[in-house]
Amino acid sequence: MAYNDHAATAHDHDAHDHKPHGWRRWVYATNHKDIGTMYLVFAGISFFIGGSMAMLIRLELFKPGMQFLDPMFFNTMTTMHALEMIFGAVMPAWTGLANWMIPMQVGAPDMALPRLNNFSFWILPFAFILLLSTLFVPGGGPAGGWTMYPPLMLQGGASFPMTIFAIHMMGISSILGAINVVVTIMNLRAPGMTLLRMPLFVWTWLITAYLLIAVMPVLAGAVTMLLTDHFFGTSFFTAAGGGDPVMFQHIFWFFGHPEVYILILPAFGVVSEIIPTFSRKPLFGYEAMVYATASIAFLSFIVWAHHMFTVGMPLAGQLFFMLSTMLIAIPTGVKVFNWTATMYRGSLSFEPPMLFALSFLFLFTIGGLSGLMLAIVPADYQYQDTYFVVAHFHYVLVPGAVFAIMGAIYYWLPKWTGNMYDMTLAKWHFWLSTIFVNVLFFPQHFLGLAGMPRRIPDYAVQFTDWNMVSSIGGFAFGLSQFLFPYIIWKCVHGGVRVGNRAWEGAHGLEWELPSPPPFHSWTEPPSDALIQRGAAH
């Protein structure tokens, strides 16, 4: 359904683009598109590294008993898988998409701070090399879980300080990236691009960036306290010295819960771009979507202790955190309602981005509903630390965040490359992913409800059948992901040419630029007429 409806506009500056060539183009990159590409490639590599760790976990859990992995290595795999996927795959993928799209969507020539942008990216490979190198130090990699709870984490070997330093580097990278996003949106919007004309992806990223600036320092503080407890004789979290390990959990989750929204808010933005395009209707309730996003961000700061109900807290605390958590269902419900209302009586078509957005809509909602179940204090006593929790957050993060990232890439890839990708293969990728993500994670609800604990390499025999099903789903899901880089590679190297507006229902400034966009886009700000045409909500 790609078609060339617009001749190249006056913004085609290809003729006088002066791109650096060779390795210098990437090492010294300051162009937002190049840096965006590097973030996305980095995220893709991390996705496959983290995914291979998940495969090892599912391999071990295929049958009861110890099969392939040493228990310590199993715990290392669960820890590293989480860190790789959260900090190495999902967050850099969103930053890559922000780099590519925000300047084009707000009519800016580049990110506001291009050299800082380069620095933010190049911290990441070093952070992850450091983290992955812990696998080869005496004692192995970190095995205390991504939550790094003391006293378990304090018992780590040589990997411990390396992990802390890697987390500091990731945090600094995220903060610098977030500052760049806010500064760009606040200062480089084209004249006429008022805040309430901005695309939802820009809005959700703006709010995400504020969340990042607010909570990444908290993580840094928490892990630094762990470090000083381990090496400098402090007792923040050591009960023997008068410290309190539960305090770490409070501080960690004060970061950790907003972090969940850092991973998912940009997904809301992407879905809010895709659904109107393939429904050929403006987004229903644009302003309500903005306010709902801001409400979710605010609420994310006052719900952290729902991760700690079983640790013990006063009844008033339990009630507060239970009810505030449930409140999140309201703005989230507004969003789900608005996406559904956008599709109502729309002229729908089901290209890969729309398929991923619809899958997101159904499956993220399942994750949201199991989240509501977990918010209920007495029920949480039953579910805590079981596979039900694993099923819940994987529904939120895989068919939630990861599918939205894939949908976003399928949506904007024709814009980036000027070529349409292999639609048949992309639909295969979608169906295999959607079917097997459910085979992988849905049985984990049953396992959790039946009492199977998480973070164990062995289990009682009554859990065997669903674990086998889950593992088969995992292997099939993992294998089907190899289609994705192949489809992208093929698209980059050729395909049916697309026009400026690769999708007929697409609105927004990025679709006014040629496909692929010139190396330097919007060197002249877009006209008010273009902005108004783009802001069709």
Add this chain to the structure above:
Amino acid sequence: MAGNGTSVAPDSGQRQRGVRRTALLLGSIAAIFYVGFIAMMIWRATR
């Protein structure tokens, strides 16, 4: 065009000042959070 939702066309000097101002503000907030939180903890530990 500062962060007030208005949309007047800025000249490049004005825009650069805006970028610098917002970047410094956010950078300072992040740095104060980042360093301050760690420093506060270390100070508390040494009391």
